[in-house]
Amino acid sequence: MKLLSPKEINKMTTQVNITDVAKKATVSQNTVIETTHLCREFGQGDTLVKALTDANITIERGEFTAIIGPSGSGKSTLLQLIGGLDNPSSGDVFLDNKNINHMTGNELSDFRRDHIGFIFQAYNLIPVLSAQENIEYIMLLQGVPATERNKRVDNLMHTLGLEGLGDRRPAELSGGQQQRVAVARAMVSKPSIILADEPTANLDSKTGADLLDMMKELNEKQNMTFVFSTHDPKIMERAKRIISLVDGCIVADERRS
Numbered sequence: 001m002k003l004l005s006p007k008e009i010n011k012m013t014t015q016v017n018i019t020d021v022a023k024k025a026t027v028s029q030n031t032v033i034e035t036t037h038l039c040r041e042f043g044q045g046d047t048l049v050k051a052l053t054d055a056n057i058t059i060e061r062g063e064f065t066a067i068i069g070p071s072g073s074g075k076s077t078l079l080q081l082i083g084g085l086d087n088p089s090s091g092d093v094f095l096d097n098k099n100i101n102h103m104t105g106n107e108l109s110d111f112r113r114d115h116i117g118f119i120f121q122a123y124n125l126i127p128v129l130s131a132q133e134n135i136e137y138i139m140l141l142q143g144v145p146a147t148e149r150n151k152r153v154d155n156l157m158h159t160l161g162l163e164g165l166g167d168r169r170p171a172e173l174s175g176g177q178q179q180r181v182a183v184a185r186a187m188v189s190k191p192s193i194i195l196a197d198e199p200t201a202n203l204d205s206k207t208g209a210d211l212l213d214m215m216k217e218l219n220e221k222q223n224m225t226f227v228f229s230t231h232d233p234k235i236m237e238r239a240k241r242i243i244s245l246v247d248g249c250i251v252a253d254e255r256r257s
Helices: 006-030 077-081 105-115 131-142 148-160 175-188 204-222 233-238
Strands: 031-042 049-060 064-068 088-095 116-119 194-198 225-229 241-246 249-255
Touching: 006 031, 006 077, 031 077, 031 225, 049 077, 049 225, 064 077, 064 204, 077 088, 077 194, 077 225, 105 131, 116 175, 131 148, 131 175, 131 225, 148 175, 175 194, 175 204, 175 225, 175 233, 204 225
Parallel strands: 064 225, 064 241, 116 194, 194 225
Antiparallel strands: 031 049, 031 088, 241 249
16 A cells, blocks of 8 residues: 655645635535524513524525415515614624625615615505606616616516506505516616515416516526515425425425426
8 A cells, every 4th residue: 555745645635625615615606695593583571572593594696495484484584684674683694795784784775775676565665756766766876877777667567567657656556566566676677686575465366477487587597596485386386495484493495406
């Protein structure tokens, strides 16, 4: 049996270390969302509610993930923490390898503006703006030229069946129409991450299916990452990964081919 010289051992060790670093760099580059020991509690003493307990998830760029569970399981809480809309009681959230819990208020606002699209169950449209103005609002903050803004808004309004409604304010739209405006607003700036809280809740089945197909197309063609909080079987059927929550705890994490 041949013994290796110190020089040969050093060479092999260096090669192994380089390989390990390369693997870590690949994982780091592909990871777009990571939570570590994430907890959220409300109240204290006898009124303490543990909305989320020790949630550890890693989501790679381009995933199409559904977070499911019964009402009160912590789905929306987890989504809000990932999006920086709420602060955890403990634990950390990393988006694109940046710890958003260490950002200042302005840094977090800028990061959300440029990287995350939100679709809220309650729409959260700006009441004094028209449907078109609501949709283009983020692009306006980003400095996108008017010609490009109008082109993107027109295309999405056509796709979502909102043609002719651009001048109406939210109060003049039905619940389903308001949800479609909210979806268009989240998607029009082409963010790298879209967080959607029950995005199809107020849509009829055909519009909901068409919307999900469009989201799936963006996911596949533009590598856009989608994370849903949902009860909708149509979303679960399309999801490549399903994370199940019960009483604030992750109880299952299923990946599909």
